[in-house]
Amino acid sequence: MKKLLRPTYIIDKLDPNYRRSQLLQACLMMGVGALCLLAVINLAVFGDPVLALLDALGAVIAASLLYLVKRKRLLELVSWLFVLTLGLLITAFLSLAAGSNNGYLWTAVFPPFAFFLLGKTRGFWLTVVFFTIFLIQLYISIFVKQVPYLSLGGFLNTLEVFVISLLLYRFYEKTRTEANELLQEQSIRLEKMAKTDKLTQLYNRQYLDVTLFSLYKERRTLPISVLLLDVDLFKRINDEHGHLFGDEVLVKMAQRLTEVVRDDDVVGRWGGEEFLIIAPNTSKSDALGLAERVRRSLNMSITESVTTSVSIGVSSADRVKSPEELISQADRALYQAKSNGRNQVCSFISAVESHQRTINNKA
Numbered sequence: 544m545k546k547l548l549r550p551t552y553i554i555d556k557l558d559p560n561y562r563r564s565q566l567l568q569a570c571l572m573m574g575v576g577a578l579c580l581l582a583v584i585n586l587a588v589f590g591d592p593v594l595a596l597l598d599a600l601g602a603v604i605a606a607s608l609l610y611l612v613k614r615k616r617l618l619e620l621v622s623w624l625f626v627l628t629l630g631l632l633i634t635a636f637l638s639l640a641a642g643s644n645n646g647y648l649w650t651a652v653f654p655p656f657a658f659f660l661l662g663k664t665r666g667f668w669l670t671v672v673f674f675t676i677f678l679i680q681l682y683i684s685i686f687v688k689q690v691p692y693l694s695l696g697g698f699l700n701t702l703e704v705f706v707i708s709l710l711l712y713r714f715y716e717k718t719r720t721e722a723n724e725l726l727q728e729q730s731i732r733l734e735k736m737a738k739t740d741k742l743t744q745l746y747n748r749q750y751l752d753v754t755l756f757s758l759y760k761e762r763r764t765l766p767i768s769v770l771l772l773d774v775d776l777f778k779r780i781n782d783e784h785g786h787l788f789g790d791e792v793l794v795k796m797a798q799r800l801t802e803v804v805r806d807d808d809v810v811g812r813w814g815g816e817e818f819l820i821i822a823p824n825t826s827k828s829d830a831l832g833l834a835e836r837v838r839r840s841l842n843m844s845i846t847e848s849v850t851t852s853v854s855i856g857v858s859s860a861d862r863v864k865s866p867e868e869l870i871s872q873a874d875r876a877l878y879q880a881k882s883n884g885r886n887q888v889c890s891f892i893s894a895v896e897s898h899q900r901t902i903n904n905k906a
């Protein structure tokens with residue numbers, strides 16, 4: 544019951560519930576339109592107010608279901624109500640028509656709705672239930688009511704078609720579900736690949752760019768800081784131990800980086816031996832603390848003769864400047880850290896701050 548009343552949130556068009564919701568909405572919309580038209584025809588042409596009222600009532604019910612699925616997102620509940628109503632309507636129609644005018648053709652529309660809206664297992668069992676009811680009705684029409692043109696042969700044909708369509712729809716629904724799951728898995732894998740650096744498995748530059756830009760746009764993550772890290776004298780490691788060893792060193796440093804940053808920080812590979820950390824809601828002083836922790840953690844021994852270290856440039860913004868400016872300031876601070884002798888943290892000092900410091904030193 545709880546599941547029936549839980550809203551279904553559809554993420555994208557690959558979500559199987561997207562098509563279910565589309566089908567339901569289309570059918571209900573057509574239902575509202577057709578029932579309104581029938582109400583008018585029954586009242587104006589046939590002068591039957593009772594039937595017109597029943598049509599109007601049907602239109603109201605269809606419109607309510609449409610509201611529930613479109614606005615309240617109660618897809619599960621509406622799917623059940625829709626399929627059960629369809630089954631009951633066919634049952635009622637078969638009773639009234641008693642096998643005349645090829646009315647039994649209507650039974651063919653039941654399984655596609657049941658399987659598509661309720662899935663392969665629930666759709667299967669509900670179809671079994673309604674097909675049994677339809678067969679009992681047909682049996683009564685043939686052998687009790689003795690309706691002309693209906694015979695044992697017709698009953699057996701209907702039974703065979705029911706069994707075949709039941710099995711075929713089940714197979715079809717299984718195939719459709721599996722294909723959809725595969726597509727979703729592949730889409731997730733591709734999305735991950737598109738934002739991951741192949742060597743280190745950290746985020747790649749493209750993803751860092753997009754993230755920094757969107758964090759800026761949100762503004763509520765201000766103050767924001769970026770930490771640009773560059774491995775010190777990495778060329779020497781490559782030259783002395785080979786490029787493959789250099790790659791391993793980068794992977795180890797990346798692993799250590801992910802361990803040391805906080806959950807909200809976004810860490811990625813900015814380029815060759817450069818990493819970038821985006822730290823949302825982080826002031827300059829907090830960023831300097833984080834940078835120092837990172838610097839110490841990455842000052843590690845890989846082998847007896849190889850020890851790594853990083854230089855870090857920090858830049859922060861508590862007002863909105865551009866993401867490009869923030870990165871460029873971190874780059875300048877990194878250059879400063881390298882010039883000061885490497886294995887250290889430097890923060891970007893603006894012209895105003897620098898002027899302020901000179902005044903304070905003089906005082």
Ligand SMILES: Nc1nc2c(ncn2[C@@H]2O[C@H](COP(=O)(O)OP(=O)(O)OP(=O)(O)O)[C@@H](O)[C@H]2O)c(=O)[nH]1
Binds near residue numbers: 775777787788790816
């Ligand atoms: N193994 C490996 N090396 C890389 C990769 N990307 C860049 N490099 C190397 O990183 C080295 C960077 O060297 P430089 O820019 O001269 O700087 P450095 O030797 O680290 O010296 P400083 O930055 O001044 O401390 C170059 O030798 C690049 O070939 C990579 O994916 N794998």
